Amino acid sequence: MEIYRIGIDVGGTHTDAVILDASNNVIAEAKEPTTADTSTGIFNALKKVVSNSNVDKSQIKYAMLGTTHCTNAIVERKRLNKVASIRIGAPATLAIKPLVGVPEDLKNIIGKHLYIVEGGHEFDGREITPLNEDKIRSICSELNGEVDSIAVVSVFSPISKAHEERVSEIIQEELGPDIAISLSSEIGNVGLIERENATILNAAIVDVAKITAQSFVDALENEGIHATVFFGQNDGTLMSVEYTVKYPILTIACGPTNSIRGASYLSKKADALVIDVGGTTTDIGVLANGFPRQSSLAVDVGGVRTNFRMPDILSMGLGGGTIVKLHDNGGFTIGPESVGHRLYKEGLAFGGNTLTTTDVIIALGKAVIGNPDFVAHLDQSLLEKIYAEMTFMVEESIDKMKTSADDMPVVLVGGGSILFPSALKGASEVIKPANFGVANAIGSAISQVSAQVEKIFKMDDLGREQTLDLAKSIAFDEAVKAGADKEKLNVVDIQEVPLAYMAGNATKVRVKVAGDLI
Incomplete structure (x- = not known):
């Protein structure tokens, strides 16, 4: 019996879906506008790709989702858990309070229950001071019924997590096994403040992950698909639903990494630059041995400085829906504003009133979509200048991401990759593989x-x-x-x-x- 798998990836503009066979051949693909609630876009893409495939639904055994639900919850400050944070580090860390530097609007939501108790370890694993277990039990008494998720952070817990694990045991004894507990030793690296921030964010999006996972399972069931579900994580690989609900923070930035993995598979390249052009942004990442290169820097998530692993991605405000503003003096500005998924309503070539980068390439005869008559009145010499600037922007970004002066292979993917020419400075070759428009969904499915x-x-x-x-x-x-x-x-x-x-x-x-x- 043939076994199939579904891959779905939620982007800022489109939600893409593919069905692959056991040899990872693309059987069907679909592209639907991403909706404000993201879930509807997922349901629409799922329904469309299943309809397009004509495969026996009983043979679809795996379903993979790369989603922005958790990212959106943090950025929009919505649907977050009622969180408490317990730092094990008094008296050594009393000088710096938890959530330092976190934006006030987010701190007002996730910073209502912050505690620092005695305990923690030195950088060589020696105990700073014994863990104050009585204080932990007292805190649990205060939190009973007030919160549904707790972040536990101990000094140098990546070296010794004994105190974090003991606190977790006490919390479960006092508040029951159902309360969500996030341990910093399992999420971030050495570096107390950034690791603490990442752990608190993780604790804050546990329910979002649970609801998203259940919604995806329900959507599959409604289509008559009984598949094992996996979620994309930000190193370009997959994790089970149980793992996702425990570590939802790892889904953040999984979109660009899915595209990188998909680009690697489609181009048969293990080492290359990947340029993923969407409707709103262009994301540039580096393939190293078939996986995305990881960032060595602390990363901001929704204005919060964190230090959990993240892909090394350069994003710029240039995509298929990017707005081009013309000035009275003959000059122009490209982005960063975008019409996003409204391109097919608002772009000039589609009967709208907004000049976009897609209109530019249609007017120059570099793409056959929309109605060229709607952009025929545009000044060709000005369009050439705009196109040259678009190309320069991506070439400059290629230089920023390379680690040497040597040219590298470049793989162009994403629906907006039609914006760029087949030769770019800094690229030894430019590869635009088959199914490039849904590389992100393919990356999710084959991971x-x-x-x-x-x-x-x-x-x-x-x-x-x-x-x-x-x-x-x-x-x-x-x-x-x-x-x-x-x-x-x-x-x-x-x-x-x-x-x-x-x-x-x-x-x-x-x-x-x-x-x-x-």
């Missing part, structure tokens, strides 16, 4: 399951080889929890960074593993 572990180890305790084996084992276990087949897991990347300022030959080890679905 593997992965896990990444980043911890500080004392090499003197076990020796280098055994330490690395331990790190790999932890990563393998995490990948299995996320839904991977243990027999098909491979190590994708290992990094070792010696920490000269710490005793015991301390080394920060990062291990990433990936493998097929179970």
Whole structure:
């Protein structure tokens, strides 16, 4: 029996869907406008792609979703959990309060229950002071009925998570097993404030993830599809529903990474620059060994500085719906405003009144869509200047993302990639593969399951080889929890960074593993 899988990716302008067979061939694709509630757009794309495919619904066994639900909840400050945060770090961390630097409007929502209690560890794993368990029980008594999600953050918990785990046990004893608990040692890296912010955000979007997951399952059931559901995460791989609900923060920025993975699959390139052109933005990422290059910098999410893993993505306000403003002096401005999914109503070539980048390429004869007669009156020499500036903008971004002066292969994907020419400065070749318009949905559908572990180890305790084996084992276990087949897991990347300022030959080890679905 043939087995099929559905991949859906929610973008700012369009929601794309594909159905792939067991050999990852595209059987059907669909593109629907993204709706304000995102869920309706998902339902529409799902219904359309199933109708287009004519496959037996009983043979669709997997469904993958890359969604912006959690990102939108943080950015819009809506649908967030009632959250409490317990920092284990008094008296060492009393000088800096939780949520420092977080925008006031968000702090007013997620900053109502903030606590700092005695406990925590030093950078070498030694206990700073014993955990104040009585205080934790007292806090639980205060929070009973007031919150439904708790973030637990301890000083240097990526090195020793003993206090976080003990606090989690006490919370469950006092408040029951149903309360959502987010532990910072499982989410962020070393760096207290950014890790704390990421953990509190994670705790705040647990219900959004639960509702999104259930809505997707219900949508599939309504179509008569009984499939195992996975969600895209921001390293270009998948995670199970259970893992998603526990770590919803990992879905943030999964859209660009789905496009990068899809571009890799379609172009057969493992190392390249990927330019994903949507209706609102152009996102540029780097393929390294088939996976998105990770950012080494702290990243802002909805105005909150965090340090959990994120893809290294450069976004610019240039897409198919980007508005081009003409000035009286003969000059022009490109973006960053966009008509987004309203392009087919508001763009000049579609009978609207707004000049967009898509209208520019239609008027220049570089694309056959819309009605060229509606843009025939535009000044051709001015359009050439606008097109040259659009091309320069993307070429400049290519230079910013490269790590050397050498030209690199460039893969163009996304519905808006028709904006750019087949030759770009800085590119050794420009590849626009088949099905480029739905590369993000394909990336979601073909993705593997992965896990990444980043911890500080004392090499003197076990020796280098055994330490690395331990790190790999932890990563393998995490990948299995996320839904991977243990027999098909491979190590994708290992990094070792010696920490000269710490005793015991301390080394920060990062291990990433990936493998097929179970």
